Amino acid sequence: MAREYDIAKTSGACSACERELTVEEDFIVALFDTAEGFRRDDFCKSCWESRPDDADQAFSIWQSRIPKPDAPKKQVINNNVLVGFFEKLAGHDEPAKINFRFVLALMLMRKKLLIYDGSDEEEGREVWTMHFRKEQSPVKVIRPELDEEHIAEVGSQLGALFEVET
Ligand SMILES: [Zn+2]
Structure with a gap:
């Protein structure tokens, strides 16, 4: 099924289980400070529950939600x-x-x-x-x-x- 919404340059999938995140699903974003720059990993909630310890060392962590297809893009982030x-x-x-x-x-x-x-x-x-x-x-x-x-x-x-x- 073609994706009808634009979630910028994020993968739209959980970086741990690789499951595609669904519309209006809450997920966790962790931004890691690496030698190559910031790396963004998205986690579905259950993968975040069982995350590796070093995930808590992320530079920034916040919760996000896959927007509805007709949602204004700029309202995605708080x-x-x-x-x-x-x-x-x-x-x-x-x-x-x-x-x-x-x-x-x-x-x-x-x-x-x-x-x-x-x-x-x-x-x-x-x-x-x-x-x-x-x-x-x-x-x-x-x-x-x-x-x-x-x-x-x-x-x-x-x-x-x-x-x-x-
Ligand atoms: Zn997952």
């Missing part, structure tokens, strides 16, 4: 998942993570969750000061030297990992 990932990336110094965090900041700004307050130079890098709309505490975001093309590339990687339109 904003809290994006914010949680953004916060976990703080303090990491690898360029790939700095890039992810910056492009996520742009995405959260477009969603009006994160507000830009200003920019400074710290240790030779441009650093943005921002804050979450509902909180006062400042959030620092390193602004890497990315051109538009590179920002779009990082954005599409995020889109693939998180099933969001970027």
Whole structure:
């Protein structure tokens, strides 16, 4: 049967038992931080129950659901998942993570969750000061030297990992 819905670049199958996930099925997404970058594994609920111990070492874990065929794609992911990932990336110094965090900041700004307050130079890098709309505490975001093309590339990687339109 042809799949009539678009679940971005996810496999749509459980990475452990390889069963195809069904419409409206809840499943667990675990994002692993590997030498080659982030790897996303989807688990059906029963495989997650019996997951290997190292699965709990994942960088980010969240629950998702296979959308109905007519569901708007951008509602697939909860904003809290994006914010949680953004916060976990703080303090990491690898360029790939700095890039992810910056492009996520742009995405959260477009969603009006994160507000830009200003920019400074710290240790030779441009650093943005921002804050979450509902909180006062400042959030620092390193602004890497990315051109538009590179920002779009990082954005599409995020889109693939998180099933969001970027
Ligand atoms: Zn499974």
